[in-house]
Amino acid sequence: MLGALVGALLLAWSPVRAAAPGGGPAGVPLPALPKATGKHCVMPTEWMRKNHMKLLFHERWVTVHDGIFIKGRSMEDCLSCHVHRLADGQWPKPTSTKFFCQACHAYAAVKIDCFECHASHPVKAPPGVGPDGGNPLESEARVAGPDAGLTAQALTPMPIAQDTGGGAK
């Protein structure tokens, strides 16, 4: 009963219904969602509109605590379809209504803090950096030339005992 009531309320609230002719509270601009790329979402759009937070809540737990990564359903996967550069070539700020999530969340007055920690746009990992492994200093060393980084030969071997005072650095 309660569920049905909540469902009905959500349905009445949903932007699709509000965007219908004659709908929508006067004076409040309806959210304009950036168009997503990709063939289809992980779940039907109607379902996602009401339940996306359940997916996020469940899957964040299994990923962080159990190390399970569900293919195609990471935060990065969401962003790769839903976040695109603006006309000026910049990424939309997660606090801007041009950002996919924020467009609706501003309308519904629901604050999200996902992007205080998560990257808010797709990032291509430089060579040697990121989940695919490698030496993160690789790209740096290549730019700066072979002499820039310390090599094993250049380093002073242990022990060094010339320091006599405290707070040796």
Add this chain to the structure above:
Amino acid sequence: MSEAHEDDSLSAPERARRRFLTQIAAVTGAALAPGMVLFQVAQARALDQPVSSKTRWGMLVDTTKCARGCDICVKACDIENGIHSLGRPETDAQWIRKVTLRDLHTGYVQSLPMMCQHCEYPPCEDVCPTGASFRRADGIVLVDRHICIGCRYCMMACPYKARSFVAEPLHDQVPWSPRGIGTVGGCTFCVHRVDRGHKPACVEACAADGPGALVFGDLMDPESGISKMLASQQTSEVRADLRLNTGVRYHGI
């Protein structure tokens, strides 16, 4: 001693060798009989399977190789995890740092990297009021920032000062290492890499550009490089008196 049952065409050493191998086979067979699992060699975990306690990730730091003045591991960590200085060194996030030790009596100075020691019994997990600080089944100690409330008890409990608090809004995080305002962070053993069968950034960088003082691997696999090294040389935990059974061990301190 009669050896009539053995093939006389074989030389004496060859016969002895065969006998030895036969005995070994018998012993091994007996040891395996009660249903020991043979396929538990190190192989990459499928990403849709949960981590298991059949693995425990660990690191060995050879302080006799680790050089003073070298901060390659620190640089690699910063690049990998998108850690930038905010211009205030006292409060900048620090997941791995170089520590210089000096023996007051002899003057002997050594340098070593210090980071989360990935304890079997982590004090940070004990004190965390929300369960955000936790030890994953494969031994990696992490912060679940979704439920971290930023109380910083873990920072106070950690004997290694391994964790840092983020007090300001960040905007340049990397997708594989989320971190942000109001939460605590620390070394993750580069869990995003380890989950995909790669080594942590500091280990890769130290091997490629540095003195190669860091070894990473599975402590539960007796055949892994790190297990063999740990079995064959003296190593110790930092603050072994606390009996935390750290996943990071040091050689030469």
